[in-house]
Amino acid sequence: MAIEVHDVPDEKHFAAVVDGVPAGRAEYLRTAGLIVFTHTEVDPAFEGKGVGSALARAALDQARAWELPVMPQCPFIASYIARHPEYVDIVYRRSEPAG
Numbered sequence: 047m048a049i050e051v052h053d054v055p056d057e058k059h060f061a062a063v064v065d066g067v068p069a070g071r072a073e074y075l076r077t078a079g080l081i082v083f084t085h086t087e088v089d090p091a092f093e094g095k096g097v098g099s100a101l102a103r104a105a106l107d108q109a110r111a112w113e114l115p116v117m118p119q120c121p122f123i124a125s126y127i128a129r130h131p132e133y134v135d136i137v138y139r140r141s142e143p144a145g
Contacts, residue, residue: 049097051104060105062088062097072101072123080138081114086122102126106133115139 050063055076062070070088074081083105088097102123109116115138118124127133 047095049095049100051100053108060101060108062092062101064092064095064097070097070101072105072120074105076114080117081109081112082117083120083123084114086120098122100128103130106136110136124143 047064049069051060052063054061055081058074058076060072061068063124068089069092070086072083072087074083076082086098086101088101101115103132105123106127108114110139114136116123116127116133117138118127127137
């Protein structure tokens, strides 16, 4: 089973395709300085087959390539980051005002 993930910028999501069949998506909002992952879903026929993890990994790798901090509002992306500390460095951190 080959999982391919690609960005669909016009529709603001990363799409996962398995052997030519749509299998899931990770939705986002992107600004010049931040990418917010809002929702991730996997087709029930592909659950438990690594599609969600492939989506999260590809989306986070692309955010890193874009040099954008990530705000994981989606619980799945947040839990993926918690299990994969190599992505903690790209998580958005609000800067505290001086004083």
